[in-house]
Amino acid sequence: MTLRSWITPFLFFSNNVVSLTGVVLVTIATVTWLLFLPVTLRGGITHPYFGIIVYLLLPCIFGLGLVMIPLGIYWRRRKQRISQTLLGDFPLDLRNPNLRRLTMFVLVTTFVNIVIASQFTYSAIDYMDSVSFCGQTCHTVMQPEFTAYQVSPHARVECVSCHIGAGASWFLRSKITGVGQVFAVMLHNYPKPIPTPVRNLRPAKETCETCHWSQHFADDRLVDIPTYAEDEQNTLTHTVLLLHVGGGQSRLGIHGRHLGEGVRVRYYPSDDRRQNIPWVEYTAAGETSVFVTAGTPQPDPSKVRVMDCMDCHNRPTHVFQSPERALDQGFVAGQISSTLPFAKKWALEVLKKNYSSQSEAARNIPAVFESYYQNNYPKLYEQSHKDVLRAAEQILAIYKRNVFPQMNITWGTYPNNIGHTEFTGCFRCHDEQHARNDGKTITQDCTACHSMVAVDEKQPKILTDLGVEQGKQP
Ligand code: HEC
Ligand code: HEC
Ligand code: HEC
Ligand code: HEC
Ligand code: HEC
Known part of the structure; x- marks a missing residue:
């Protein structure tokens, strides 16, 4: 039994262009795969184009090759059968040692191929799920x-x-x-931008709630919102809220009132973006009431939606900021020096201009911002031009995080439904316009959702008491 006699039947049948091409493809894919194996096993491929080649293209080549080999053999056999040359050369009988060898060969190669192919499929699926x-x-x-x-x-x-x-x-x-x-x-x-809400997003119960347990929600949460004014000193004030986040089971607080035990809120949005909500149904402890704005007819039942996490947290991760809020954070982090006169005002001015692309913004934003100081405060510019440069860089970074002209995404393109100051948010329903039969409305009482501990104060007592000195730059 030499190696040659083992391979003979295979060579005999596969000696045709189609099968041979198949063999070449399988070999190329296998060898390339073996070369990358040390890297892939370590999970080291994060470059997207490289990933496409290794995880998506190679398996296709491998699979195509695998299909071509038997196809070629089949065609060759058919040709031979038609020309009556087959049976004499190669009787299909297990007593024929050539056929036994062929069968063994096919079994062994199939096993090896399954091992390789399953590795391919696994890494392809894994790769398609990856963040990169x-x-x-x-x-x-x-x-x-x-x-x-x-x-x-x-x-x-x-x-x-x-x-x-x-x-x-x-x-x-x-x-x-x-x-x-x-x-x-x-x-x-x-479409540019990609329209929201995303319709085929899976229900929050099966995504968010795999990590966040809806029965265990937070206590009241103290939120400090530092704001820098558009004056010469970039004056810092604080608004401090105590948000009543609340617990799921308790039926208290923001979470409890919409998602607590036995609570269900259904609503009908009259626009595609779910920003206008004329009809709201509220069920708690077995009692159901309907709140509508004046003149709203009974909604189409197929368009009524049960409220879940995404109706408030529609931007849990793709958080596009407003230029004002982003700059405030830049000041707080010390990335933009609040000692630069009118820094906020000028930063807003350059940020809100129209640029045709991020690269055009990159050419303009830092240069224009710097020129304000060069022209108006030459002395200061000389002394602290490092601060100006650093601020200019940060302002550009803010632009690049939030505005994407190639996708038509600019300030405010995607509404954020948490809160009510930048977008309608909670006030889509909490506007005192949605009324029940008996006249009761969905409340806009400022203390229902948060106690207002301080509003635009320079040094709120609560922060001093707590020893919080946010926003003070070293
Ligand atoms: C914490 C959950 C979460 C993660 C992680 C997440 N997304 Fe989203 N994503 C959402 C939600 C919720 C929406 C729906 C927003 C809406 O409907 O208003 C969304 C919307 C989108 C949209 C539609 C456009 C938009 O801005 O609303 C795209 C595109 C998108 N996500 C891509 C991605 C990509 C790419 C990743 C990984 C890099 C990712 N998402 C990770 C929750 C998530
Ligand atoms: C795979 C787990 C996972 C999933 C799925 C997930 N989250 Fe989270 N989420 C986290 C973790 C971990 C944190 C805490 C991050 C931290 O504190 O740095 C977090 C934080 C949050 C916060 C608090 C953010 C803040 O500013 O403090 C909110 C709100 C939130 N998630 C909402 C959602 C929503 C809505 C969804 C569904 C669209 C979701 N999460 C899906 C793991 C997850
Ligand atoms: C009625 C609107 C609303 C709904 C519905 C809602 N949340 Fe919230 N959630 C809020 C608000 C408001 C806050 C506090 C403000 C903030 O963190 O920006 C909050 C805070 C949170 C936090 C942070 C808690 C903390 O202590 O910092 C997490 C996590 C969270 N929500 C997850 C969820 C998940 C998961 C769901 C769905 C099961 C959900 N929320 C449904 C409005 C809502
Ligand atoms: C789809 C409509 C809708 C949206 C959006 C909505 N709510 Fe509500 N909310 C309701 C309804 C309905 C009630 C119950 C009203 C009642 O029984 O008087 C309610 C009740 C509450 C209550 C209890 C008020 C009280 O007086 O006891 C709080 C707190 C609350 N919501 C906070 C929020 C916050 C915060 C947001 C935004 C993040 C929000 N809601 C968004 C419909 C909504
Ligand atoms: C239905 C609930 C609800 C009601 C009613 C409500 N708020 Fe709010 N408010 C919120 C939430 C949620 C936030 C967002 C907190 C955050 O950014 O995490 C917020 C934020 C704010 C902020 C900070 C805004 C900022 O700069 O980011 C101010 C100021 C404010 N509310 C004032 C008011 C006033 C005044 C009223 C009464 C007319 C009121 N709110 C009524 C839920 C409510």
């Missing part, structure tokens, strides 16, 4: 979400944990719609 695939492969489309995500509280949560969730049927569904999305990106045929 979701966030970076389709760079233009996902760049805004990926950028915001990287500085969010969920920066270590994979995209798929919120967008797909566990379970085979959602996995399949996402892969099927995913194919359409890949084509849309290749053909540049996608």
Whole structure:
């Protein structure tokens, strides 16, 4: 039994162009795969294009090759059968040692192929679920979400944990719609910006609540909102709120009142973005009441939505800021010096201008900001031009985190439903306009959701008492 006699039957049948091409493809894929194996086993491939080649293209080549080998053999056999040359050369009988060897050969190679192919499939699926695939492969489309995500509280949560969730049927569904999305990106045929709310997002119960237990919610939460004025001194004031976040089971506080035991809120949005809500149904302890704005007819039942986490936390991770809030944070962090006269005012001015692309912004924002100080405060510019430079860089960074002209995303494109000062948010329902039969309205009482501990104060007592000195730059 020499190696040659083992391989003979295989060579005999596969000696045709199709099968030989197949063999070449399988070999190329296998060798390349072996070369990358040390890196892939360490999970080291995060570069999106490299990932596409190793995890998506190689398995395709491998699979194509595998299919071509038997196909070629089949065609060759058929040809031979037609020309009546087959049976004489190679009787199909297990007593034929050649056939036995062929069978063994096929069994062994199939086993090896299954091992390789399963590794391929596993890493391909794993890769398609990875943050770098979701966030970076389709760079233009996902760049805004990926950028915001990287500085969010969920920066270590994979995209798929919120967008797909566990379970085979959602996995399949996402892969099927995913194919359409890949084509849309290749053909540049996608909406800019991507419209929200995302319709096929899985219910919060199966995503958010795999990590956040809805029965265990927070106590009151003290929130300090530092604001820098647009005056020469960039005067700092604080608004301090005690937010009544509340607990799920207790039916108290913000969470409890909408999601507590036995509580259900259903609503009808009259626009696609769910920003106008004329009809709200509230069920608690078995009692149901309906709050409507004047003149609202009975809504179409198929458009009524049960409220969940996403109706308030629609931006848990893709948090696009307002320029004012982003600058305040820059001041607090000491990245923008509050000693620069009118820093906030000028920063806002350059940030709110229209730029055709991020690179145009990069050419203009720092230069224009610096020129304010060069022209108006030449002496200060000389002394602290490092501060000016650093501030200019940070202002550009703020722009790049929040405005994406190539996707038509600018300040305020995506509303954030938490709060009520920058967008309608809670006041979509809590506006005193939604009334029950008996005249009771959904409250806008300022103390229902938060106690206002301090409003625009320079040195709120509560912060001094607590020893908090936020916003004071060293
Ligand atoms: C903590 C959960 C969470 C994670 C993690 C997450 N997303 Fe989202 N994402 C959401 C929610 C919720 C929405 C829906 C916003 C809406 O409907 O208003 C959304 C919306 C989007 C949208 C639609 C456009 C927009 O800005 O609303 C895109 C695109 C997107 N996500 C991409 C990604 C990518 C890429 C990643 C990983 C880098 C990711 N997401 C990670 C929760 C998440
Ligand atoms: C895989 C786990 C995971 C999933 C899924 C998840 N979260 Fe979170 N979430 C976290 C962790 C961990 C933190 C705490 C991060 C920190 O404190 O730095 C957090 C923090 C938060 C916070 C507080 C943020 C802050 O500013 O303090 C909110 C609100 C939140 N998540 C809402 C959501 C919503 C809404 C969803 C569903 C769309 C969701 N989360 C899905 C793990 C998760
Ligand atoms: C009615 C609106 C609303 C709904 C519905 C809602 N939340 Fe919240 N949630 C808030 C507000 C308001 C806060 C506090 C403000 C903030 O953190 O910015 C908050 C805070 C949180 C926090 C941070 C708690 C802390 O101590 O910092 C987490 C985590 C959270 N929510 C998760 C969820 C999850 C998960 C769901 C769905 C089961 C949910 N929320 C539903 C309004 C809501
Ligand atoms: C879809 C409509 C809707 C939205 C959006 C909404 N709520 Fe409510 N909320 C209700 C309804 C309905 C009630 C119960 C009213 C009643 O029974 O008087 C309620 C009750 C409350 C209560 C209890 C008030 C009281 O007097 O006891 C709080 C607190 C509250 N909501 C906070 C919030 C916050 C914070 C937000 C935004 C993050 C928000 N709600 C967004 C519909 C909504
Ligand atoms: C339905 C609940 C609710 C009601 C009613 C309500 N607020 Fe608020 N308010 C919120 C939430 C939620 C936030 C966001 C806190 C955060 O940013 O985390 C907020 C934030 C604020 C802020 C800080 C805004 C900022 O700069 O970010 C101010 C000021 C404020 N509220 C004032 C008021 C006043 C005045 C009233 C009475 C007319 C009122 N609120 C009624 C829920 C409510």
